[in-house]
Amino acid sequence: MTDRPRQPDPTRRHPRPEFPPQSQEPPGSTGEMRPRPDHGEDSYRGCGRLRERRAIITGGDSGIGRAVALAFAREGADVIFSHLPEEAAEAAETTRLITDAGRRAVAVPCDIREEDACRALTDRAVDEFGGVDILVNNAAYQMAQPDGIEQITTEQFDRVMRTNLYGMFWLSRMCVHHIPAGGSIINTTSVQGYQPSPHLLDYAMTKGAIVTFTQGLAAHLAPRGIRVNAVAPGPVWTPLIPSTMPDTTGFGAKSPLGRPAQPAEMAPAYVFLASADAGYVTAEVVNATGGSPLP
Template identity: 75%
Template structure:
């Protein structure tokens, strides 16, 4: 479905550390990254799994969000993606990939820390598409603090929690009246939910909460025919990494596969969970950690 039909060694089919030292200001950009991230531009092949689905992806301008938008479009879905004001150029490139696949792309500046903007996002999606078949809560914020909890300011803590939790909660609440039976919500959690890194304490805490929220909301919405699942990536090579971590040289080396994932390797999980192939799957966390054992 997504890669060459020939078997590929997962240890060797993408770049491995050590990587060149690189540092960016938040939110980070795709262009300067070395090696460049793979979003599936040259490899993802659709199979009409999401024909005419109307989808919303937060944080869809780059990284996992871009890879999911590309895959959804090549599976036949229209995509509304959100981005921050400074990410407009990145969002335009994602929109180009969606439109190149023959689908509608809508880009929208939205800071999901603001409830009014979350409601406006849902209203725009309904105005454009008439409904929301798939809501992907992917936007997130992290900032490494190697000095631990004492270095996590209230400002940082508030930004992490409001981005990663409040935005997801508000968007689900606003979108639900417009998601029909057969629709789905897919949240992005993380391996950090189970194996928290001390320097990402606040971020890991929110990712654990996303697991609980996903499982609880799935039970709540099951009678309505709306499925709720999450994807838990391990280390993934996205612009957020050089923009929020102090050292990227060995990023991903700790995974059993010895490298970080590329965004393209995450997209098939979202496609599967959004598709009818996953019709009996709800309340599940799909772990894509490169072999890291999880509870």
């Protein structure tokens, strides 16, 4: 009897806390994180499920966005992605991963809190690729406030709302004119949308709103053959964490799997939702929370 290859134990597949103490200034840097996040550089294998598709990904320079960009490229898609101007070095690495996969990469420095920036991003995608097949609204901002609502300034609240909601709304409204039947929009929500943490109150508000937006937009666009879905990650080890949370040594330890996800573990959900394999899936939220039960 031959030995069958074993599936990896999900509780031990990636690093578990405690992690080394670390703190960064926003927006954070992948290279300074310990352990270094896994975006699928050595593990993701594509099989042509997104061949010749054209994708926009916001926040594609690092974290989940980089992992999705890498996976999309290895599945055959060309990718244009946004990043903040100060994230140019991170964006260069994502660009390398896409081009190494043999696909076109366009990195666009812009702040999606501004409507004109969203319009310029959409126009650039149409100019470079001739259209848009997939929009991934992934960029997000948070800043933990352990003392709760009294410490959330209007400036912070405005930044969270405009990054997480305004940018998503503007880009979706602009891109629907270019996405053909068979195309899709995928939004990044969060376990926080269902199980809000008091220290992330404003961020959690936006993630709940993204679920509602996803379901409503899906109903509106279904007759056009455009599917709209979302992914709800649990704790994921990205630069957002050490740059916005006061203590990351135990990050993800309370997950039933005992650790945070790596960005590479989120990307397959986006690939599925973008592919023809999900042709009858719309208005859904794929929960990738590490075992935290959600509605």
